[in-house]
Amino acid sequence: MRLATDKFIRRFLLHVLPDGFHRIRHYGLLASAGRKTKVAKIRALLGAETAKQDGPPSAEAIPP
Structure with a gap:
């Protein structure tokens, strides 16, 4: 695409x-810091309620 210099x-x-x-x-409530x-x-x-911080699901909990 070609544009004129001023555009x-x-x-x-x-x-x-x-x-x-x-x-x-990089700011705000959800910024990493x-x-x-x-x-x-x-x-x-x-x-x-606070979020539960469970570990990853175990292989036994996942049905085959």
């Missing part, structure tokens, strides 16, 4: 964030 620059600049902005994909503690706190505040 290419316009489309390229749509992906550039202004100064002071951060991409949000502290995910377990944040989810546990959210569940406690909502009064939800």
Whole structure:
């Protein structure tokens, strides 16, 4: 696809964030840093049951 120079620059600049902005994909409640503690706190505040952390299912529990 060929684009005029001004259209290419316009489309390229749509992906550039202004100064002071951060991409949000590495932030938030489910970011890998502290995910377990944040989810546990959210569940406690909502009064939800904590998730059971069972190991992988054993071969005996899976029917043939």
